[in-house]
Amino acid sequence: MSKDRAIPHDFEGEELESVFVGRRDGAARPTVVLIPTVMGVSELEKGFGRQLVELGYNALVADLFGTKFRGASRDTMFGELNRLKSDRAALLRRMRHVLELARGQSEVQSDQIVVAGYCFGGMCALDLARSGADIRAAVSFHGLFDPPGLPAQKITAKVVAYHGWDDPMVPPDKVVALGHELTAAGSDWQIHAYGNVAHGFTNPNAHEIGIDGVAYNALAAERSWTSFINLLEEVFG
């Protein structure tokens, strides 16, 4: 049913390779740009992409880290995460590059794009919305909420954050702060908080990362996915 296509691209001299997941007919469709976790492009995100294709959308799984980090260790990837997170203006340029890459694909309806990310990728999706990017929605699955410290812009994208209440990286005060920030930016936003749910809840292999407070939760994974599909129906109509 679906077909993967590697898309090599270059961002400020780094070699990246994103993966387009779409139907074989190549028709232009509403598209979800999926921003992976700290571990980079993996079967997890490609699998989510294939589910979206079954529902009539296309997906682009974005590479933010570069081909030289494929298969790198957890420690190496966390080092890269911290490098990218330490310069949020540069990270935003990277996200804009990914968005333009998506818009440039013939299978992508360029005004029908939702950006959704996981963990670190959730923060990246939020940052794109915070920048005023012209996307239909930005969605965070167990993402980080830390504000980018860049000048505030009017947020035109709908924003939804699916959040595990026991996520040690995002305690309740950061949830409240995100609400205030998004309201101040004029956003149409939602935060869905799940009790007794940790960080990384959409990833069946989350325990392999070996960090306390990171765990899969099948119920939260299903609830957030169902809500996400409802959102796509709302925005892509």
Add this chain to the structure above:
Amino acid sequence: MSKDRAIPHDFEGEELESVFVGRRDGAARPTVVLIPTVMGVSELEKGFGRQLVELGYNALVADLFGTKFRGASRDTMFGELNRLKSDRAALLRRMRHVLELARGQSEVQSDQIVVAGYCFGGMCALDLARSGADIRAAVSFHGLFDPPGLPAQKITAKVVAYHGWDDPMVPPDKVVALGHELTAAGSDWQIHAYGNVAHGFTNPNAHEIGIDGVAYNALAAERSWTSFINLLEEVFG
């Protein structure tokens, strides 16, 4: 398609009249007990009940205030609300009475009951869950979160609260407190917060109540209803 049936009942000497909304065939089905706002049983809740009947469930719209308050003024009803809210143990007895009333109807599958309430009724639904009541889920639409001050019980019901972030009756610290309370009680809980949304968002006539911070929001009404239907599919399977 659906049929309304008035059910007179008596609680500690007060005459109440709830309304059962079900299919004409009279078959036992999973049932949602709807707890109205401070204004008591109205066309709003009966309309929600009819939508549930279309989806294959039954509904019971519960009268908490009594027949003598039908058509009473807003001020009178707020007086009654404060009276009921001032004794949460008595209010819980009233809610248990309503639950037993529902269980006693031949059209109600007695182990397939969800209790959902609006505003004050949302608090009543939460109170029932907090008491350890054997119900499948308790759902609050723009409900009050104030804890009842009764001995904590293990919560076996799933709990979902749909909350307008700008609700002046439920500021963010009460949202955070509810999360902590529900986690401590062992509940499988969700709180869905909606940005730029006031109290009373499911009620198209909310503005008639003439209170700042109380307003209908069509998008939040639709989102919460869609999520509620997803929940019913989850628990009634």
